[in-house]
Amino acid sequence: MEDKNSEAINQLNKRKTLRKSIKQIYFEYCSNTSIHGIQYFGERRPSIEKLFWLCVFLASIYCCSNLIHCVYVKWNETPVIVSFSEKSTPVWSIPFPAITICSETKRVPREGFSYGKFLQDLQEHVETRRHFQAKNLSRVELEELRTLLHICNPQLIKQGTPNLSSDLIDYFSVLERIQPEFNRYFYFCKWFSHFGECDELFTRTYTNEGICFTFNGLNATDLYREDTVQHQRTVSHNTSKYNIILKRPFKWSLQNGFSLDSGIKTYPARVLGAGSRAGFFIALQSFRQEVDYACRGPIQGFKVSLHSPDDVPQVSNQFVRIPMGKEVVIAVKPNMITTSSGIAEYPPQRRQCFLENERRLRFFKVYTQSNCVLECLTNLTLAKCGCVKFSMPRTLEMPICAENKIFCYDRAEDILLMREFRQGLKEFPLNYLGTTECNCLPACTSLVYNTEISHGNFDLEDMLKATADTSFYEDFPGSQMSRLSVYFKEHQFITSKRSELYGITDFLANCGGIFGLFMGFSILSLVELLYHISLRLWSNMRHLTPS
Structure with missing residues (x-):
């Protein structure tokens, strides 16, 4: 007790x-x-x-x-802020823009069969639902007209257009067969103060506009993965065998720039300064008798797209017109964004960009936002239509859309834009990232070429009359000459830089300051x-x- x-x-x-x-x-x-x-x-x-x-x-x-x-x-x-760099950057430290030129003349008109008449008969067939018969057309002619349906003006192709033949078409081969002669349309070029033939500077490029020609772009073997049709065709056909730029060693990347031992003549090419003397010049030629207004409409001449060398050209989306009988001068102002090493520790969704080799693309070796969107469009087209357009990046096992799928793949681009808009709009109030299904954030290091464009009349005919020169039009009857000049406007430019706005040290310092101020x-x-x-x-x- x-x-x-x-x-x-x-x-x-x-x-x-x-x-x-x-x-x-x-x-x-x-x-x-x-x-x-x-x-x-x-x-x-x-x-x-x-x-x-x-x-x-x-x-x-x-x-x-x-x-x-x-x-x-x-x-x-x-966590990331984009600010101006402390120092200016010389233009010789970046590549000259890639220039992709597409002629609006896709095929020289011939007697016997007309694309305009063919398209009219096809549209009447769709409206009346009659059986379509390709009258008086050989197999080769039908192949050419079926190919033109994809590149002339796909927006005119109506829903319900039938497949005109069960025969498969090698669209690349048909386009190479019907394209106008290169040296007649690309008359002469000037680069590094040297006048010469354009075939040593340009490479054939397959785009949604058909066959175009690109100056200073990356070779398809450096841009596409080995299992793509574009890579394999470049190797088998050796399409760049005459290009003097592509024969140089590849010592450049967008994130790291040119290597120190690159020298003056680089791949991709660069210039030594600003002004028209240091730029690129080309004389382009069209012919009145070779214009097919039924194919490309009332505006003839050339389309020109300026883009980064590691971008696949999307000429239909962004281009400059080079009309017949005009001179166009393009002064280029680069807009480059670089990246500090400190933001690599953040995930892409927080820093809002992808570092080099961080986002792997199925068809491309090089990540850019433009290439990513093109790949996303290809995947969507394959899912919606069961096939892809011949110009899209693809592998051998992916089916190519025939004429009965033109309406489908043309609509796929509108569907992609609407889908990305709706997903971004839906997530934006709750999620500042606005992440969409394509997941095509910008590259952390990017290069865009802004342009200032001026133009004037190019009166070659009046000049030749004044000099009593009659031989030119005897050799080139119906010629309509155009001229294009591209150069950097200034010797230096101010780059932008992605860097940390708040690191963990800054965050703790700010919190400590607030705690000290109030308590x-x-x-x-x-x-x-x-x-x-x-x-x-x-x-x-x-x-x-x-x-």
């Missing part, structure tokens, strides 16, 4: 000792802490004063919490609190416990 009473007394003494120790620690902490306002809670003052300081302390905590939340949101949602709180204040509720409490209890 006495043992039980003794144990109860000991437990009671321990509770009293603990309460006394906690009370002592509380008053010691209030009188010694560095946190502002706490000392007033430990003083023997009227309750109204303690209530006042309690309200002030809680208001301070509320304001401090709100500001820290704002800092966290900014650090979490916008006088620091890391040592936290250590001080932990010390009083652990080590100091235990030490006081030892001294207060009766032996």
